[in-house]
Amino acid sequence: MAKHVLRVVAVVYVLFLLVLPVGLIIWRTFGDGLGPFTEALTSPSALHAFKVTLTVAGWAVLANTVFGVGAALLLVRHEFPGKRLLGAFIDLPMAVSPVVVGLALILVYGRFSPFGGLLESWGIQVIFSTPGMVLATVFVSLPLVVRAVVPVLEELGDEQEQAAHTLGASRLQTFVRITLPGIRWALGYGVVLCLARSLGEYGAVAVVSGRLVDQTQTLTLFVEERFQNFDQPAAFAAATALALIAVVTLLLTKLLRPKDRIDGN
């Protein structure tokens, strides 16, 4: 009996939280056929928003992949003072609200801060432009690659790397030929997660971008803005596009899930 009650509760919960809203969005999007959908997504503003989103997410993923692998190697293979502090800092973005991140970035890089002013005098504008949005996205998705790679590096151990050294391989050769192949599935998983998070980021980007239509508007901001302006077809179309991207990345992460493919033969 209790089992049945639990099952009903679970189904209703998922229905009202997930299936109904997403289903309605899709229904509203495609309610009048495919035409309005493609039309809404190929408007200049929508295309620009796509481009901004891809640029920002691309740089953020690149930065976090490089940093993530480096930090994971540092955390697993080296002993140094402040190691635990570094570990804690890496997890910080999980706990801090993205809006706070955005405000903090404005405090540091804004036009009226000393550092931001200095950059501005060199002609580099961070806030209300792409660099700031990349920074915000990097911060928000910082832990994802590190946390995906660390356990696999630990499991891998350092004997294979030492063996490679004794066989004459340099540090770089060892990294490329031994370490990287050993962590490739976990790294792929972390990168996809990081990409999904970057594409969907709203709060921090909303604050630092200034929401300038056709300039710093990402896809999530586009959805928001269209909705506020009663352009529901465009809002729903973009939302569906985001949802589809999310589904694809979800499927990718299922394929790459590190614990199923630890040695990757």
Add this chain to the structure above:
Amino acid sequence: MAIEVRDVNKSFGTTPVLRDVSLDVAAGSLTALLGPSGGGKSTLLRVIAGLERPDTGTVRISGVDATRLSPQRRNVGFVFQHYAAFKHLSVFRNVAFGLEIRKRPKDEIRKRVMELLELVHLEKLADRYPSQLSGGQRQRMALARALAVEPQVLLLDEPFGALDAQVRKELRTWLRRLHDEVHVTTVFVTHDQEEAIEVADTIVVLAGGEVVQAGSPGEVYDNPANPFVMRFLGPVTEIGGSLVRPHDVEISPDPVEGGAPAVISRVVRLGFEVRVEVEIGGHEAWVQVTREQADRLGLGPGDTVHVRPAPGARSLALAV
């Protein structure tokens, strides 16, 4: 000398692990580093390979001071206890690794790798991955991989430690034969004295981070430097305040000169050997005799006999 280790000290934190270790390994020899667990054997081997840097002291390999050289430049072959197989590479690519790093031409690599795989009897498994090999096969692959770069010395950390007893015995004889074929200076770590005696031509006993004794297996077995080495290298028993090998004890029904009266408490027949457990003046000892001897003397529990160390047998007086 192929390897000369001089006055090496090494601590992890505040715990000294190697203390003033000096060691010479003759070119072309097969040396066993023997000692109890935690004695510092692996650490010493890793110091020789450059995987661990000594706090003080020097390591020379083929006459060249290698103390500050990275493992990458030492040209030593190292075989890890758990093989450290490159899991994402086939057996062939594992063995080829060092040659690929050295950018040798493709067909030369192919030829050399196949030669080595034949040497270790893995030529049929060249395309397999390490996860598809048995423990013994992985160990042989690791050996071939280390030999591929023609190292000046070959270092093996408990090469058979993770294998079952049967495979261990086979690989032991095989390693000895391989060494006779390849002649590369080899040092291997073991905590099994039988393995050391059977395979090595020099044994170095390492305990508590110090070299306790070094010599040929016969020397170390027959002339142990102290009671610890004697105990570690084979069975011992205590008779008349000295440590004796149980097979070096004479047993007779009549009183003999220098003998002590003993009461037999148990007679255990282990195939060809017979283990006679006795009590001498309140403490226990045992004597190993042949079955034929035991039958001739008619030994049985409760009998009184006389025992003494065989004349000419090595024994060590225990400090009282």
